[in-house]
Amino acid sequence: MMNNDRTKGMRVLVLHAHPAPRRSRVNAALLAAARGVEGVTVRELYEEYPDFFIDVKAEQEVVAAHDVVVMQHPFYWYSTPALVKEWFDEVLTSGWAYGEGGTALRGKRWMHAVSTGGAAESYGPGSEHGFTVRELMAPLEATARLCGMEYLEPFLVQGAGRLSGAEIAEWAGRYAARLAGLRDGDGEPLGA
Amino acid sequence: MGMVNLWGPDKIMHHEHFFHAALVYLAAAVISVPLAKRLGLGSVPGYLLAGILIGPFGMGLLGEDTAEVMGFAEFGVVMMLFLVGLELEPKLLWRMRAPIFGLGGMQVVVTAVVVGAVGMMMGLSWQGGVAAGLTLAMSSTAIVLQTLGEKGQMNGAAGRNAFAVLLFQDLAVIPILALLPLLGGSVEGAEVGVLGGLPVWLRGVMGLGAVAAVVAGGRYLVQPVLRWIAQSELRELFTAASLLLVIGIALLMHVVGLSPALGAFLAGVVLAESEYRHELEADLAPFKGLLLGLFFISVGSAMDLGALGARPWVIAGITVGLMVLKAGVLWGIGGRFGMATADRSTFALSLAQGGEFGFVLVAMALQGRIFGEEAGEVIQLGIALSMALTPLLFLFDERVVRPRVSGKVEEEGREADVIDEKHAVLVIGYGRFGHIVGRVMETVGIPCTVLDSDSEQVELLRKIGFKVHYGDATRLELLHAAGAGHAKLAVLTLASVEKSLEIVRLLQRHFPQVRILVRVRGRLEAYELLDAGVEDVFRETLDASLEMAVAGMRHLGVPGHTAVRAARQFRRHDEGAVRRMAAVRHDRTAYLSEARRSVKVLEEVLRSDAVREGRDDGWSERSEK
Known part of the structure; x- marks a missing residue:
């Protein structure tokens, strides 16, 4: 199923989760950028499941059909919006994602594309928030590990509220390049 | 031969004996059976006692037959x-x-x-x-x-x-x-x-x-x-x-x-x-x-x-x-x-x-x-x-x-209730509405006893394979027979609000343990059932119209989650309003002022939600929580 020689043609899935996308200029720009990359599938979770009732089978099928899963979302309370947690709880089932016979995700790559309101300096020891973003994202990293996935360096856009239109466009370009790179088999696993 | 003849002077003599006997039997039963039940004996000894009392060794009120x-x-x-x-x-x-x-x-x-x-x-x-x-x-x-x-x-x-x-x-x-x-x-x-x-x-x-x-x-x-x-x-x-x-x-x-x-x-x-x-x-x-x-x-x-x-x-x-x-x-x-x-x-x-x-x-x-x-x-x-x-x-x-031995019963733990198939849920009215309720319950393993009074509908449903019983649930004996005494829930989905009210009153009086859920058409019917003391009243048009509103909003580009929230907000508000209005509706002034207040509150709630959803730059503040 998975081709382990990461050469060409990785199938990339972007799962976008923002409860009120109109409130976020950055996420809107990143979403548009993702849509512009050839060979990338984009799904908006809050549009698919506005009532939070996730179609588990459909989600598992979509994920199984891709090699790289990108979770794109704002950083809410040092984590994902609620629907992403619900998605983990419902879709990553025992026997499918982990546990006995749960090998559907093994070898796939996992990346978060996260926008934070706070600037980069507000994270880390002694700062306003007290922890690094990577530390705060440890539960997500552990989730990926338990499912046998390769956890990639997150794509971070920080201080998002104060970015100018030009800066946002710049970030959007970087994001598109990153997604294209993942599609073409680039990108090292975290800590490698 | 008319009724007059039957009751004519010569006939009444003939029937007198029958009525005399009926009077004695019925009076004896009506007096002694409730007494026996009060004493915790059940009805049987009451009847036996009545028999002894009116028999040849009691008061000798009975004839030869x-x-x-x-x-x-x-x-x-x-x-x-x-x-x-x-x-x-x-x-x-x-x-x-x-x-x-x-x-x-x-x-x-x-x-x-x-x-x-x-x-x-x-x-x-x-x-x-x-x-x-x-x-x-x-x-x-x-x-x-x-x-x-x-x-x-x-x-x-x-x-x-x-x-x-x-x-x-x-x-x-x-x-x-x-x-x-x-x-x-x-x-x-x-x-x-x-x-x-x-x-x-x-x-x-x-x-x-x-x-x-x-x-x-x-x-x-x-x-x-x-x-x-x-x-x-x-x-x-x-x-x-x-x-x-x-x-x-x-x-x-x-x-x-x-x-x-x-x-x-x-x-x-x-x-x-x-x-x-x-x-x-x-x-x-x-x-x-x-x-x-x-x-x-x-x-x-x-x-x-x-x-x-x-x-x-x-x-x-x-x-x-x-x-x-x-x-x-x-x-x-x-x-x-x-x-x-x-x-x-x-x-x-x-x-x-x-x-x-x-x-x-x-x-x-x-x-x-x-x-x-x-x-x-x-x-x-x-x-x-x-x-x-x-x-x-x-x-x-x-x-x-x-x-004395009840402790032992649990130890030896025998399976029980083989004859019992009285279900916890009674669905009354199995038309378009009721059968959805019943079927959803069955999917999670809650069997329902289903009653409907339309014999053609019952026949049709049984042909398809549903277990539906024919009967008019406004009759107390039928409710008894259908196991209302054991039921926890009664789901009333009848089209007629008068019948629903009648059944609600029967259930409340004779089976107070049953929780009652009632379908009504609209607000006015909802008021009547709320007045009768039913808390779970469901207006049949409410959810469908809200779903329709959500679909409409989404076609116009409103984000899905925003649309769903608006509908939910409306629903919560409206359910509250109906209950408040039910209480004051007989007082015209109070009703109108409550109605005006209600409209105003809803507008405020929805507007504040819309402002929150629509703000373009609010995102960064939120993410800094």
């Missing part, structure tokens, strides 16, 4: 067995075959042998011993089932096993009736029914034919006929048809020399899966109750207290001895069949009396001179007294035995 009345009242037993059959689906009956033949067979044989041996020691011939043994092996189906039912023990292990034994006894009566005349050496007594003159094998064939006719008729003929009658929508006609059915079966069985009670039971089982089951139950239950009451009254009035007065110790000894013997045999059998202590005690004590079939068998034995007048009188009195004492045994079991 008590035996005739008793014969008529025995029809109550036939009806009871028909109703018992209705509650038992063929599958369940098949599963009970082991206790019926094992427990029942053992009880009859062992009791007959022991009682017969005692009888022979007391001077009966061997034929007399056999006859007395078999006669006294019978227990009282009427008393036991009625009492177990009243005490809610029919579905427990004891009730089930007692029922199996009683059923076997009813079966056994048939060969015993054939056997008794042979013991007397005279074939005369064997002439049961109009077929008496025919050879035995032919009568056997006729009997089998009658049983086959009941089964086939119940399956293929009764159903369409009842459907046809139900479509006439005349309630009393359905009652008439129900009575006709039972009387017809009883007569047919009588003609071929089989037990009418058994035939009725069989017919009941055949109809247990019919959609008219609950309606039949509801229609016949009052007749059964009245006739059984009459039966017990006549048992009470027929008790020859004079003979008791002549030899009180002999008769007391025989009665007590009989009950101890029977209970002892039952206790032993219960142990062999691995019953838990508490169930074993109920089982043994409940069946320790003589039965109504005993009277019939004694009469036959006397006729065939198998034993003498004196012995027959003593046996009859023993049966009657043991029946009268049975309620005390039930009480003893309930108050003394069960509390």
Whole structure:
């Protein structure tokens, strides 16, 4: 199923989760950028499941059909919006994602594309928030590990509220390049 | 001939006797039964007492024809067995075959042998011993089932096993009736029914034919006929048809020399899966109750207290001895069949009396001179007294035995409720609305008892494979029959708000444990049900219109989650508003001001939500939480 020689043609899935996308200029720009990359599938979770009732089978099928899963979302309370947690709880089932016979995700790559309101300096020891973003994202990293996935360096856009239109466009370009790179088999696993 | 004639001076004399008797029976029942129930004895001793009071040894208010009345009242037993059959689906009956033949067979044989041996020691011939043994092996189906039912023990292990034994006894009566005349050496007594003159094998064939006719008729003929009658929508006609059915079966069985009670039971089982089951139950239950009451009254009035007065110790000894013997045999059998202590005690004590079939068998034995007048009188009195004492045994079991051994019941942990199939949910009205509610519940394993009063709809649904029962739920007896006494939930989805209100009132008064959910069309109907005290009121248009609004908003580009939240917000607000408005709607000023306030509040709520959702740069603040 998975081709382990990461050469060409990785199938990339972007799962976008923002409860009120109109409130976020950055996420809107990143979403548009993702849509512009050839060979990338984009799904908006809050549009698919506005009532939070996730179609588990459909989600598992979509994920199984891709090699790289990108979770794109704002950083809410040092984590994902609620629907992403619900998605983990419902879709990553025992026997499918982990546990006995749960090998559907093994070898796939996992990346978060996260926008934070706070600037980069507000994270880390002694700062306003007290922890690094990577530390705060440890539960997500552990989730990926338990499912046998390769956890990639997150794509971070920080201080998002104060970015100018030009800066946002710049970030959007970087994001598109990153997604294209993942599609073409680039990108090292975290800590490698 | 008109009504006037019927009540004319010459006719009234003719009917006077009937009305006099009815007055005496009914007054005795109405006075003594509630008293007995107050004392915790159940209805049976009340009726027996009433019988003694009005009988020849009480106030002597009855005429000469008590035996005739008793014969008529025995029809109550036939009806009871028909109703018992209705509650038992063929599958369940098949599963009970082991206790019926094992427990029942053992009880009859062992009791007959022991009682017969005692009888022979007391001077009966061997034929007399056999006859007395078999006669006294019978227990009282009427008393036991009625009492177990009243005490809610029919579905427990004891009730089930007692029922199996009683059923076997009813079966056994048939060969015993054939056997008794042979013991007397005279074939005369064997002439049961109009077929008496025919050879035995032919009568056997006729009997089998009658049983086959009941089964086939119940399956293929009764159903369409009842459907046809139900479509006439005349309630009393359905009652008439129900009575006709039972009387017809009883007569047919009588003609071929089989037990009418058994035939009725069989017919009941055949109809247990019919959609008219609950309606039949509801229609016949009052007749059964009245006739059984009459039966017990006549048992009470027929008790020859004079003979008791002549030899009180002999008769007391025989009665007590009989009950101890029977209970002892039952206790032993219960142990062999691995019953838990508490169930074993109920089982043994409940069946320790003589039965109504005993009277019939004694009469036959006397006729065939198998034993003498004196012995027959003593046996009859023993049966009657043991029946009268049975309620005390039930009480003893309930108050003394069960509390002491109840700890053991849990340890031995027997599975229970095999007969029980009364569900926790009652769905009333199974049209477009109700069937969605019912089906969703079934998907999570909550079975529903479903009632609908549209016979064509019921027929259609049953063809598709749904288990739907025909019946008008505004009748209390039907709610009883459908198991409202055990239900936790009643789902009312009728189109008529008047009917819904009627059922709500019945449920609130008679089944206060039931939580009621009601579908209504709109606001005005919702008010009425809220007034009636129902909390779970569902307006049928609300959710569909909200869903439609969500779909519309999304087509216009409103984000899905925003649209859903707006609809939810509206819903929450509106449900609250309806409840507030219901309270003030009769005061016009208060109603209008509440209505205005309500509109304003909703606007504010929705606007603030919209502002929050629509803000373009608010994201960064939020993510900095």
